[in-house]
Amino acid sequence: MARQTPSIQDVARTVGVSIMTVSRAMRGVEGVSAAKRSEILNAAKALGYRPNRTARSLAASHSTLIGISLPTLFNEVFADILDGMRRAFDAAGFDLVLDNSDYDSRREALWVERMIDWRPAGVVLSGVDHAPEVREQLRSAGIPTLEIWDHCDDPIDVCVGIDHAAAGRQIGAYLLACGYGEVAFVGVEENRDPRAEKRLAGLQSVLREGGVPQITIRRSERHASFEAGMNETRALLAAAGRRPDCICYLNDHMAFGGLSTCERHGLSVPADIGIVGFNGLGINAVLAKPLTTIITPRLLMGTIGARMLLARINRAKVERHVVVPVAISAGATTRMRGPERAG
């Protein structure tokens, strides 16, 4: 029986060449005759030899690891984005190191620091809002970095995402077209989800210009889940003052919860109240009353992002940032099907 894990030495001895020749053959680089190469490959397979990745990373001073930090995996959005990327990375022979920041930029920063210790081939971050040291560390380490799901003019390296402020403005314009005037927004605490805040700001600006100066804002202290949507909506409906005629939610999950709560309170949707989500999740296709929402091309972002990062890793030329478009989908939870539908 051979030893547990044969080393490159064993292969070299078996074939009768130096370890350098084996190394070259295994990596598929030039400098080995075709005959020797296949002989070496056969011997390696027979012995069960596999190159040690940690040794390879040390010698090459960079690994084939790609670090990916996502806020959460419970949100279908990030699962989609991840799925869009992983196929490309996988095909290129990279391994994925995953982090969940829980929407906490401090956690993200600590993880980036640890990740750099692995000398990764690249790093993927969610959004463009990070702790200040993250940018500096990644840049000075010279690690190709992709920021995904949001965009800005000065990314750490490259970025691909949607324009959240513009998406918020699209929603605002649609609400005005519907004639809504008593609007509420249900989200999470500030600083938890910077993208959501950008959408909210966009929404508010358009409503203000359209003659709706004030909107009611409720923020859950918990995750943007079904339950949180239910709870905040219940509180919203119970509160004194004029009842909103339309509620916008941070995402579809919260909107489903809100829709459910409104109907349980005897409100008819969309006759009595409008409901607007964000993301366009798959379940929408199944519901009797599909949500009015913004459809975000998550998979596409992942695919494009992976291509961009791979190009950076290979020192090829790429655009520094890409903005993908979003579309509003007028569903059955608002009282008018917008002009977008009429195309």
Add this chain to the structure above:
Amino acid sequence: MARQTPSIQDVARTVGVSIMTVSRAMRGVEGVSAAKRSEILNAAKALGYRPNRTARSLAASHSTLIGISLPTLFNEVFADILDGMRRAFDAAGFDLVLDNSDYDSRREALWVERMIDWRPAGVVLSGVDHAPEVREQLRSAGIPTLEIWDHCDDPIDVCVGIDHAAAGRQIGAYLLACGYGEVAFVGVEENRDPRAEKRLAGLQSVLREGGVPQITIRRSERHASFEAGMNETRALLAAAGRRPDCICYLNDHMAFGGLSTCERHGLSVPADIGIVGFNGLGINAVLAKPLTTIITPRLLMGTIGARMLLARINRAKVERHVVVPVAISAGATTRMRGPERAG
């Protein structure tokens, strides 16, 4: 300006000690005076020195990487399991390398091989059905391995999961108690999801004993999604022969799709037809008509599993396999609330 990435040598020179003393101080092991230790730590921070993980892994001949292979992240189930594990692994200082096998055991086997090249501290696999070489490679490499979500008597190393066959039998007993006699099962192709096949087998065995010898089986060629549930249900209802009085689905996703399709076909649920899912997803709390389903403790499995694997990594004693219980949740999609509800 200091060089890009200071090495342990730089710290040693700055403080005036050998690199071994720095190494010990950084790792927090004994053999360094308190004074020198804090001096070294300060110098390291000032210089921005961070130990190179690939070098550390090579020298120690094992890394702080933990490989995790999951079939998919679109299924809330595996996102839950992952979330249950990651907190524990993260707290223990491990980094997570993620793979998605797409329910393909060949893919899984290839990934395991690549993962071993990283000399991981541990590996997590989904279920207990793997390509034969996986067990052998993991064992001969001596890598602590956790199999999660299913269980068996002879795991590769340790395992934690539910008893899928028993879960299927629970469903069968419940259906018999409800008086259903024309049962259908909607799943995916064989060999795609071994756990689902075990549940189906358990279901069939109990029904057979209860006087229901035959059930209709439909298998989608696609993922077990909302859409697949809709498509197969549509085909099921269109088929000749007696219409089923109850349809069991591979999971809640397909069941939602099926429920929606039945109602669109004018069938009243549960008056005309029963619908049974599997997993107990969060959205159930929001729906007007909660599914009858089996609630699986995913987070718990993750937590327990992580503890078990960490114990193995630390060479502590642990049970080789743990089976966690599941409970049937009688919802509003079957015509009787089972005895489980009466407790």
Add this chain to the structure above:
DNA sequence: TTGTACGCGTTATCAT
């Protein structure tokens, strides 16, 4: 408590 010598398994460089 501290330091020295060596090894971890591979790749880069420079010979031949």
Add this chain to the structure above:
DNA sequence: ATGATAACGCGTACAA
């Protein structure tokens, strides 16, 4: 085309 030698940055074993 092939090989010898020196890194890569750290941990282990042992000596002082």
